Amino acid sequence: MNPILKLARPDILSLQPYQHAAWEPTLERMHANEMPWRADGDRSGAGLNRYPEPQPDALIEHLAKLYGVAAKNVIAGRGSDEGIDLLVRAFCRAGVDDVLICPPTFGMYKVSARIQGAGVIEVPLIKERGFALDTESVLAAWRETVKLVFVCTPNNPTGNLLDRASVERLCKELSDKALVVVDEAYIEFAGVPSMAAQLERFPNLVILRTLSKAYALAGARCGALIAHEDIVSLLARVITPYALPTHTIDAVLEFTNDAHVAESKQRIDLILCERARLIERLAPLPLIKKVWSSDANFILVDCNDADAVLRAALAAGLIIRDPRSQLGLGDSLRISIGTPEQNDRLVRGVARASGVAA
Numbered sequence: 001m002n003p004i005l006k007l008a009r010p011d012i013l014s015l016q017p018y019q020h021a022a023w024e025p026t027l028e029r030m031h032a033n034e035m036p037w038r039a040d041g042d043r044s045g046a047g048l049n050r051y052p053e054p055q056p057d058a059l060i061e062h063l064a065k066l067y068g069v070a071a072k073n074v075i076a077g078r079g080s081d082e083g084i085d086l087l088v089r090a091f092c093r094a095g096v097d098d099v100l101i102c103p104p105t106f107g108m109y110k111v112s113a114r115i116q117g118a119g120v121i122e123v124p125l126i127k128e129r130g131f132a133l134d135t136e137s138v139l140a141a142w143r144e145t146v147k148l149v150f151v152c153t154p155n156n157p158t159g160n161l162l163d164r165a166s167v168e169r170l171c172k173e174l175s176d177k178a179l180v181v182v183d184e185a186y187i188e189f190a191g192v193p194s195m196a197a198q199l200e201r202f203p204n205l206v207i208l209r210t211l212s213k214a215y216a217l218a219g220a221r222c223g224a225l226i227a228h229e230d231i232v233s234l235l236a237r238v239i240t241p242y243a244l245p246t247h248t249i250d251a252v253l254e255f256t257n258d259a260h261v262a263e264s265k266q267r268i269d270l271i272l273c274e275r276a277r278l279i280e281r282l283a284p285l286p287l288i289k290k291v292w293s294s295d296a297n298f299i300l301v302d303c304n305d306a307d308a309v310l311r312a313a314l315a316a317g318l319i320i321r322d323p324r325s326q327l328g329l330g331d332s333l334r335i336s337i338g339t340p341e342q343n344d345r346l347v348r349g350v351a352r353a354s355g356v357a358a
C-alpha cells in the first residue's frame, strides 16, 4: 500500500462504499429499477433510461492514453473541480486539517476546503519574480495538519508556468507529509510536458487535467485526476455513484478522437499567435500599465484604470474577468484569448477609451 494513504481521513479509509448495480453488459438489466424502454427519441449510445457505467472502461482507457499514463492511475469526474473536491473530502478532517495554496491562484481550492470545513494556509507566489513559487516558504509553512498542497501551473489567473524543479522539490520534501496536487488545466498551451511522467518517482503526486480548456469541452464537464493507484482507489470510494452522465461519456469519446486532437493542436497554435498579437497591441495603450507574459490561453494585465478598461470591454460587447479582490492583483484584469475578431474589438475598445487610435 502507498504509505501516503495514512494521511487520508480514517473514516474514509474504513468506509464501506455504496454498492452500485453491477455492470454486466452481457446481461439484460432487471437489477437497477430502471425503465426497460428508452424515452421516445432518445438516440444516445447506451440509452438514457440506463444508469451509466460508473468509471467507464472505454473512457478511462482513452483518457489514460491521451495523458500518457496507465488506466489504473486515472479517475474521471465532472471536471477537475470534482477532483479537487474529492481530494479535500477524502484527506481533510473538518475543523482539524488544512490545505495549502499559493495565491493569487484558482479559487476552487479554497472554496472546496471551506465547504469541507478545512483550514486554508496561504503562501503567496512571489510577484516580484513573475509570480514564482516560494518553495522555501511552502516547506516552512507545512505542519502536521496540512494534507494537500495545491500548485497550479500554468497558474490561473497569472498565466505563468511554475518552475518545474521547484515543484519536484516540493514533491520530494513532502513525500510522506502531504499530497502535492499539480493542476495542469492549461498545460496544453504551455508547450511543456506534463508532470505525469514523474508519477513513479513521487507517490504523493496528484495531477489534474481537464477537457474544458484545450479540448473545447467545458460544457461536457469532464476532468481527470491522475495519481498512484491507491489514491485513485480511495477516491473511487468517495465519488458520487454514476458520476459521469451518458452524454458526457459520449461527448468525450467523440470529441477527443485523433481528428479532434489534431483540431485542438491547430487551434492552440492560433491561440498562441493571437496571444502574442493581443499582448503586443494592448501593452502600449495608456490605460494598460503592464501585460504579464503568459503560458496559457489568457493574459493578466495591470491597468492604470481597471474600471475604465472593464467599461470599454463591456461597451464592445465583451466581458473580461475582474480578479482584483485577489492578493496582489489590486489593479489587474484577466482576459481570455478570443477569436481574432474579438481580440481586435477589445483592442479597439480599450484604445478608444484611452483616447488613442488603434
Ligand SMILES: *Cc1c(COP(=O)(O)O)cnc(C)c1O
Residues within 6 Å of the ligand: 078, 079, 080, 081, 082, 106, 152, 156, 183, 185, 209, 210, 211, 212, 213, 218, 221, 222, 223
Ligand atoms: C478552468 C480550471 C479548472 C476547472 O476545470 P473543470 O475541469 O472545468 O472543472 C481547474 N483548474 C484551473 C486552474 C482552471 O482554471
